[in-house]
Amino acid sequence: MHWYEDDDFWVDFAPVMFSDRRRAEIAELVATAPLFDHPPGTRVLDLACGPALYAVPLARRGCHVTGVDLSRPMLDRARAACAEAGVDVRLVRGDMLTHVEPETYDEAINVFTSFGYFERRADNLTVLRNVLASLRPGGRLLVDVMGREVVAGWIGRPQVVELPDALVFQRDTILDEWTRLRTDWTLVREDRAREVSITAFLYSAAELRALFAEAGFVDIEVYGDFDRSPYDQRARRLVVRGTRPADSPASGPDVPAAPAGQEGEDDA
Ligand SMILES: C[S@@+](CC[C@H](N)C(=O)[O-])C[C@H]1O[C@@H](n2cnc3c(N)ncnc32)[C@H](O)[C@@H]1O
Incomplete structure (x- = not known):
């Protein structure tokens, strides 16, 4: 099993990754950031949606949101968050390596470093091609990751997060000449320590x-944050947005034709 398929990892470390504070910050971000300024009725795919921290405020803006995630526990949390917020979000269990819904969305997002998980470069490219196929011509994909240049600014400093009932340590290691980043997470609760290492591409x-560009996107924009600030020495994130060409065919020779609803996928 690959680390990203480990449901327990996402559940155990959820209090750090998906804190109430982060949920509140994202609600504010989606309400104000120009990159989320979608008119009501916009069809949005939140790929690797987790517990719907973005999907809920996007739905509140009037977007028709579909959240796709591999983890059932994360989808359960997303469903609970949508119910609590009183918003309607379509939740689908799917793997971004195979998930395609041809020409279904106006906008797609993949945020909080949910990209670059696959060991083979070609597989991560496939994810972009899958999203391209799921967008209508003229539709856009926004990916938000910790860029290599951003990581270079703080690498080497282990982090400790104190939770009410646990301590979480996070330590980063650069691998393969800055191609990949391994993060070792340790959760200490009472007298038990749980350790997980995750490795992802560092772009x-x-x-x-x-x-x-290789996946077929055009009009590619690069920002240092969701406020459209430049990707320079002050950048806090790497945000890349690309557009499916207006005249692109329904599926190119490299675009997988497999529709959603295939093995392992279901409306969650
Ligand atoms: C770092 S979290 C980010 C979640 C959410 N985007 C956010 O900002 O809170 C990454 C998410 O990716 C999901 N995931 C991991 N591998 C996946 C895959 N192959 N296909 C779809 N989702 C995946 C995990 O279950 C997890 O919910």
């Missing part, structure tokens, strides 16, 4: 831009 802005 520079130029590399992620090139990957978008």
Whole structure:
């Protein structure tokens, strides 16, 4: 099993990744950031939606949101969050490596470093191609990750997060000449320690831009945050947005034709 398929990992470390504080910050972000300024009725795919921290406020804006995630516990949390907020979000269990719904969305997002999980570069490219196929011509994909240049600014400093009932340690290691980042997470609760290592691609802005282009996106924009600030020495994140060409065919030779609803996928 790959680390990203480990439901227990997402559940155990959820209090750090998906804190109430982060949920409140994202609600504010989606309400105000120009990159989320979608008119009511916009069809949005939240790919790797987790517990719907973005999907809920996007639905509140009047968007028709579909959240796709591999983890059933994360989808359960997403469903609970939508119910609590009183918003309607379609939740689908799916793997971004195979999930395609041809020409279904106006906008797609993949945020909080939910990209680059696959060991093979070609598989991460496939994810972009899948999203391209799921967008209508002229539709856009926004990917938000910790860029290599951003990580270079703080790497080497282990982090400790104190939770009410646990301590979480996070330590980063650069691998393969800055191609990949391994993060070792340790959760200490009472007298038990749980350790997990996750490894993902660490993209520079130029590399992620090139990957978008290779997948077939055009009008590629690169930002240092959701406020459209430049990706420079002050950047806090790497945000890349690309557009499916207006005249692109329904599916190119490299675009997988498999529709959603295949093995392992269901409306959650
Ligand atoms: C870092 S979390 C981010 C969640 C959410 N985007 C957010 O901002 O809170 C990554 C999410 O990706 C999901 N995931 C991991 N591998 C996946 C895959 N192959 N296909 C779809 N989702 C996946 C995990 O279950 C998890 O919910």
